[in-house]
Amino acid sequence: MAQPTLAVAPNRHIGLNSLATVLNDQKTRAVDVIAAAGTLHSDGARLVIPGTSPVLSSAGVTMAPGSFALSDIALGGVSAKLDIPMPYLRRMAAEDVPLLDYNINRWLERDDRRFLVRCLRHDSTGGDGTARAFLSDRYLRIDNLDVLMAALDGIRQAGVGVQVASCDLTERRMYVRFVSPEVQVMAPQLLRNYRSPFNGRRGSDLPVISGGFMLTNSETGYGKYTLAPYLRIEVCSNGQTVDRGTIGRTHLGARITDEDGVIDASPETMRRLLGLITSQTVDAVRAYLDVDFVTRAVRDLERDAGVAVTRPDETIKVVSQRLKYTQEQQTAILAHFIAGADLSAGGVMQAVTSVARSIADADAAYRLETTAAEALRVAAAAA
Structure with missing residues (x-):
């Protein structure tokens, strides 16, 4: 029997109990806020949101502004909602945070909409954390x-x-x-x-x-x-x-x-x-x-799976271009195709799904899993 040549991604494919544990923890730390644009501002690439940080004093518990680091996903939401190009936001976040704050704050000041900001606090007792999404107030949670x-x-x-x-x-x-x-x-x-x-x-x-x-x-x-x-x-x-x-x-x-x-x-x-x-x-x-x-x-699947692939490099390049796979994914698919030893359109499909199982990025893996059947059809037509 041939020896294994490739490995499954070690950080993925967790069990149901592990997933439930993580989700329960996130639920205890989650906070969702509806806020008018004019009440929000960015300070040091952190979104400051009124009424989100509990403060205990002799007078009781009051809600002070909370400070939430803008995740890349939240930054993408800011880009989409305020119409600021995402590459520009990322560059400012990396190279000039004061300029990032200035741009976000100026556009927030000119906006009259409300937004849903989904955050995760650092712990369940309250306080600051991370803004994980910046969404429309029509978003159904x-x-x-x-x-x-x-x-x-x-x-x-x-x-x-x-x-x-x-x-x-x-x-x-x-x-x-x-x-x-x-x-x-x-x-x-x-x-x-x-x-x-x-x-x-x-x-x-x-x-x-x-x-x-x-x-x-x-x-x-x-x-x-x-x-x-x-x-x-x-x-x-x-x-x-x-x-x-x-x-x-x-x-x-x-x-x-x-x-x-x-x-x-x-x-x-x-x-x-x-x-x-x-x-x-x-x-x-x-x-x-x-x-x-x-x-x-x-x-x-069997209808096109048996079509022979005689030029794997060219066929997999066509599949990757048609389905917008990255160059890295294209290279990995070819390696898995060779390791799988099935020199057919069905073998291309198998290579796509085995790459999906082996890569660390679960979002990219999902896209491969959902396009594998189409990869089969494209490979059969291109072979």
């Missing part, structure tokens, strides 16, 4: 922990055996991949020439694909909550989404009408919203975790 709990409740109600394959959490999104050992399809045609670059096993020895689904959510403005069909190849544990039947819920809602200041979600609003997520999860589990559904998805 659907938090990762609530989404996860609602989805797990939907899985329980659906009554189908499901395992958590892996989880990833970044500043942009949460990713949870579920698979079912009860829903497996044989795919000897798709996997006959493939060799796992991680453990050296051949697809012909274990030509099994499991059905599942991927749950994603963003708390910081990077896409809606979604449930998408997901396939996992058992010989290597690579996975990818399927181009059909994605369920989602946008984060755009009605304008927040609360008074300016720290806000909490309406219990009734959240109850209805999370109930919808639970219901959608039940529907998704029953639709995606079906042998016929998975069989059709596999057969769709």
Whole structure:
């Protein structure tokens, strides 16, 4: 048996318990603020927000201004909302912070809108922290922990055996991949020439694909909550989404009408919203975790997978240009294609998913997982 040649990213693919621990900690430190532009200002690349820092004195607890470091994501929100070019903001943050403060403050002074600022305090007792997102006051807050709990409740109600394959959490999104050992399809045609670059096993020895689904959510403005069909190849544990039947819920809602200041979600609003997520999860589990559904998805992949790739460099370059992969990703895909030993369009798809599993950037990995099927089609056409 061939020796493993490539490694899985060590900082990713955490377990459900680890994910829940992190999300619980974040929830205790989270603070959401609606603030008029004119009440905000930047000081030393930190956003100063009134009424966000509890101060204990002999008179009791009062709320003083809090100071929150602008994360790169929050800086991106400032760029989008105030129409300041992001490269310019980043350069000022790196080279001239007073100029950064001046630019942000001048444009805030001229704005009459309100914004939602999502922050994480340093600890649960209050005080300063990090501004992790700068958003519209129409942004509908659907938090990762609530989404996860609602989805797990939907899985329980659906009554189908499901395992958590892996989880990833970044500043942009949460990713949870579920698979079912009860829903497996044989795919000897798709996997006959493939060799796992991680453990050296051949697809012909274990030509099994499991059905599942991927749950994603963003708390910081990077896409809606979604449930998408997901396939996992058992010989290597690579996975990818399927181009059909994605369920989602946008984060755009009605304008927040609360008074300016720290806000909490309406219990009734959240109850209805999370109930919808639970219901959608039940529907998704029953639709995606079906042998016929998975069989059709596999057969769709097999249609173009057998096309021979005789010029890997050129074919993978075309795939990378069409799908806007980076040069680094293109190089990695070629290396995984060679290690996988499947010299076909299906081998290109496998290389894309194995790169996704091996890289440290979970957001980039997600994009690879969601474009792998398209990479197969482009490779077949270009070969």
